[in-house]
Amino acid sequence: MTDDQPDFSAYQPATIAARGHYGWCGDTGAIIPPIHVSTTFARDATYERVGPGGYTRDDNPTYLAAERTIAALEGGMAARLFASGMAAIAAVFQALAPGDRVVVSKDQYFGTPKWLREWAMRWGLSVDFVDSASTDALARAVAAAPTRLVFVETPANPTWAVTDIAAAAAIARQAGATLVVDNTAATPVLTRPIALGADLVVHSATKYLNGHSDALVGAVVTARDDALWERIGQVRYLAGPVPGPMEAWLLLRGMRTLHLRVERACHNAMAIARHFERHPGVAEVCYPGLDGFPGHAVAARQMRGGFGGMLSLRIRPRRGESAIDAAVGVARRVRLITRATSLGGVETLIEHRKTVEGDDSDVPADLLRLSVGIEAVEDLIDDLEQALETL
């Protein structure tokens, strides 16, 4: 028997994703990796480990193909899976020391600032929020005091404000700080932050990487093997925020179609953005792909092949109608598009973020977030048209 398995280091990211960084099983010839449900792994008579791991809180063989795939897609040295996107993000901050100062994008997935305020700051992390879409504001914030880490999301939930990753990397580098990019919305298909100078990339792999809204998983990718990466690994194996083997396997299965799904979602989102850009019922379309969008030029530089599947519509209230009633009214009237939180699946979802985030959120009350799926775009446009009651 010859072991002529493909050498995935030689191939393009799209090829690695389609094949799940896996050739076939040497024992059975199966071309799909097994799900290793075992929590513990044997040692031989000389007390050496038979396989790579000893216990599933440290590692599980089912994680490996998914981790190698994500690391390859991001152009990183290695990746680790976590129980969720938030577990991955929390692990990065937990790897720091009390008293460390971090500078974080003000506009981003609301769970990150919420966790920082309610947990990290109480554990002694010093956190400053900044509008990172302004490179000047970011530079000033980082220069204001010694900074250990800079954390940005781009395009950022739910306004899709764009942060210039290369500029943020230069600012972080000059300050001796680590740059972390939440690449959930852009995906490595469109943006590769490590190539632009980021040190770490985090994902809610629950979203586009899995792509089927059926597994909660997170990932951290590192550019290099250093003390911080070591410490992030310790957070995982000491505290145990690991995914189940089934989730890791579903993630790997979902990633096989990542490039096709993202390509189609980009196409659909652009068509929706253009269709509603000058619609009388829509005050503004927030989408980095539109020429008039403030972050468009930076997005065009750092996103390749599309501007993503996420966009927001700001609904123009009719005479006498409040902004919130106008937006919620549209969300109530959709028939095909589903009212639900989350993003990055094959189905189109709509959400009134202000209702979900609560009164202290500064998300505009007229804003509806759309996670554009892979349906026929005409059906999506028709559904939004009838929901805007202008059909």
Ligand SMILES: *Cc1c(COP(=O)(O)O)cnc(C)c1O
């Ligand atoms: C959903 C999301 C998270 C959190 O991920 P979970 O898997 O839900 O824990 C973090 N960042 C972004 C950008 C997200 O969309």
